[in-house]
Amino acid sequence: MKNFTRLACFSLCFILSLSAWAQKDPQGVKGPNGLVRCLTTEMDTELSNRYPEQTISKEEFEEWLAPKIEEFKVNQALTSLQQPVLTIPVVIHIIHDGDPINVAGGELSENISYAQAVSQVDVLNEDFRRLMGTPGAGETNYNAGVDVEIEFCLATQDPNGAASNGVNRVNLCQESWSTADIDGIVKPETIWDPTKYMNMWSVNFTDSSLLGYAQFPNSSGLGGLNTNNGPADTDGVVSNYNAFGTLAQDDGSFILNNTYNLGRTMTHEVGHYLGLRHIWGDGACSVDDFCDDTPNSDGANFGCAMDSSCGSMDMSENYMDYSDDSCMNTFTEDQKTRMLTVMMNSPRRMELPTSIGCSAGTASTNDIEVRLTCFTENICEVGFSPGIEIINKGTAAVTEATITYSVNGDAAQTYEYTGNLNQFDIASINLPSVDGINGNNTVNVSVTDVNGTTDEVASNNLDSDEYIYANDGDITEYNATTYFLELVTDDYGSETTYEVTDASGNVLYEGGPYEDNTTINDEFTVENNECFQFTIFDAFGDGICCGYGDGSYSLTTGDGTVVIEGGQFEDSESVAFRANQSLSVKENAFANFAIYPNPADNVLNISLNNTNELPETVKVFNTLGQAVVTKSVTNSSDLNVNVSSLQKGIYFVRIENETTSGVVKFVKN
Ligand SMILES: [Zn+2]
Missing domain, CATH: 3.40.390.10 (Collagenase (Catalytic Domain))
Structure with a gap:
């Protein structure tokens, strides 16, 4: 599940004002080792x-x-x-x-x-x-x-x-x-x-x-x-x-x-x-650093240079050059x-x-500071989990604390923290999911009791934040369990990645980074009647079009229905959707086959609902969409797969013949 920082609004507002002037962060001068000092x-x-x-x-x-x-x-x-x-x-x-x-x-x-x-x-x-x-x-x-x-x-x-x-x-x-x-x-x-x-x-x-x-x-x-x-x-x-x-x-x-x-x-x-x-x-030599005792130089020195320029030895040992750490003094x-x-x-x-910043501060015995950090969206229904951090600002170790939180003024809920936090230690907590609304949500969190007594410093016991939730709970359903991604990278293919996650946030498929200006065609098969999220990322935060090449992407179903497409975004863009394939009678043959055991250690058995029709092949795919096992089926005794050689993780088993197929996810122990 994708995390969104508490700064959703801040970030958005900033990006809106920023986009007017900046498409790329400024690029520094790279040294011989490729690093920008x-x-x-x-x-x-x-x-x-x-x-x-x-x-x-x-x-x-x-x-x-x-x-x-x-x-x-x-x-x-x-x-x-x-x-x-x-x-x-x-x-x-x-x-x-x-x-x-x-x-x-x-x-x-x-x-x-x-x-x-x-x-x-x-x-x-x-x-x-x-x-x-x-x-x-x-x-x-x-x-x-x-x-x-x-x-x-x-x-x-x-x-x-x-x-x-x-x-x-x-x-x-x-x-x-x-x-x-x-x-x-x-x-x-x-x-x-x-x-x-x-x-x-x-x-x-x-x-x-x-x-x-x-x-x-x-x-x-x-x-x-x-x-x-x-x-x-x-x-x-x-x-x-x-x-x-x-x-x-x-x-x-x-x-x-x-x-x-x-x-x-x-x-x-x-x-x-x-x-x-x-x-x-x-x-160049004529440009000064406004210090007479640093000789003029025509550029940065890297490594441990002993070079001359502008008629004198460079002072490469100066901290304000670009020399290696060990050569500056x-x-x-x-x-x-x-x-x-x-x-x-x-x-x-x-x-x-x-400043009094280095004078001793006041330390109380039982004092917790609380702050909201980030929100984890529940992609399949209207709800999210607020993330918080509690910091022990008191001298006594914190073993228990009562945290109260509410959304949009609804009835407050309570979370009991237990643990062991020494002074200045921090604990990160994901509070249980709360109901929200599609739009602006106001989240309040407070600490009431610490170690069974009242928190002594009230001023740091509250935090409040706005969280924009852009999900009305109406997840679009598509009549498909197989989806096709066409991705064209821009001039910075190394910035582009994507992932497909299930409702619990498990990554089912992922791709990238890529070469520049190249076309990728990937295919995903997902479980029917389940909810998924597709997210495309740009590590630089400027999407995959339009200032630095003409990248684009589209996620479609087999009949060409577009789930999401584009290219102009910032850090990422995502869509949640549900696979809801209505199946013909014939397709039903493989629609809801069963597997056991799951998780599987050695042999995965396949049980068909309708044994009148056999698949021709059984394939096992990893989360990169690669077929890792392929087996032909000639009679019902072939309806099993040896998975003992597979690494631990999530896989999909697909049974298919010329006209129909079905997929079920399993876990290899
Ligand atoms: Zn500098």
Whole structure:
């Protein structure tokens, strides 16, 4: 069954406004290993295009910053006092789709371990303070590395003042995210007050070649310019989950990229967040990064390059180049001045050193925070299951809790949680299916009792959300049990997949990804009088037509009746339908044959309702539609199939002769 995030409306609204300008996420510069080190500059251009009224150009920003840098230098020269070290409170948002939290020896996913997440903060401190033992901090081309005198602390209180472990783990019920949806959905949904915390996100990028991106700081007080209200809720730094943290602290639970595994993706992105540009200025020799002590360069360096350009050795060891993690170790004096100037003057930066984000938060004994996550649709009737997360914010382990929920103001239902949640642990729960309506549904959920006593903090006991349910319960019925898919891919066939699921969400058939601009013809046979869902996906979220090739798809019955067709969609498009084949007397011969045992271990027996007519063949198909067993039938003693060699899973047995056929699903143990 397909999960839909709680953000159904948000997502839709966003897509409607987004579609006006973006068909594809910005594409970064790929290095020799096929990975995109950083997408900050491209995303900055994207933001400017999106909010032309609200964002300032690179030139305007530099015009604003330059005199402030001069002022900073003058003040520094005048005073012999040491500049105090500035500390930035950090919150780490781990975005996942419900996978278990990574543990040593377990299956590893984007739901990274706490140890991996917080190891990133240590890397930032090592790199920005140029601490002893910082990987790579040895001999370099220029030996120009300095202590930036900015450091980072993991938040110990959340925006409500409650105690926090600095990690906000959120199930958004989607495995991977485009940059457009990260800025449009993930960040606004999860961000903590950006004037109190530097927000860091660990996500699974849909574009798996991308490592990270940041949002540049803003200026303020520029005549005729707004102060950037839009991008406030996208401010921060993002990296792919496998570039977050450092291998140096791996306790077996870490999942890291082979090359970029020392946490320098985030060191680089935080450099951008504090106003640094790439050292080649994103241009040729004449383009500057506004730092005099980073020699001009004509482009990014990859690997551990020792190259010259523009008449000098490149400073490939600079964190703002694209070198491998192990070959970076330098922020220069001018980069430091630039970052400190931004820290003192830029909105959502200058407030950070005085934030109370790293002061101890209040911890109650019995306190649960509840939030709605995603809704699971029941495809065959009007109903859905609300998904929730409960987080133990109290100091006492939670062994039981009472959760109350209601839809559209109907009578409240109660769910009793039992388990064992330590402080800051999270439990994901799918509440039992509720009746809904076709259209907008308001879902309310609340926690009342914790450990048999009243929850002490009322402010985090409620959550409410709108869920758009687009199903009137009238599932279209088709006079067919065999369906035909014709799929023509666009210029990005690798983004296209599909699946056919039954009413319980089991995947019966699936296909893709595919080659570009190719035609696929698949055939599915399903059980009669059952309900199914066909879904086509585009991993990039821009459908299979019309900007990047002319893809299309159609699902039809044998007589050409169209179940669904199209090509212009976003992330996915689906249809639920019921197979309701009315059978002729002759077809009835094979319509409702029986099989036993089911599940089957070795031999599957076939029992016909009408033994006057025998099939000519018995075939077994796997869920990819491939015939894995074919057997000829000459007399009734042939009505069995040896399935002992098949792998465990779902299969279909089809009996057929020239004029008729019948299909039954079975499970191989
Ligand atoms: Zn960058």
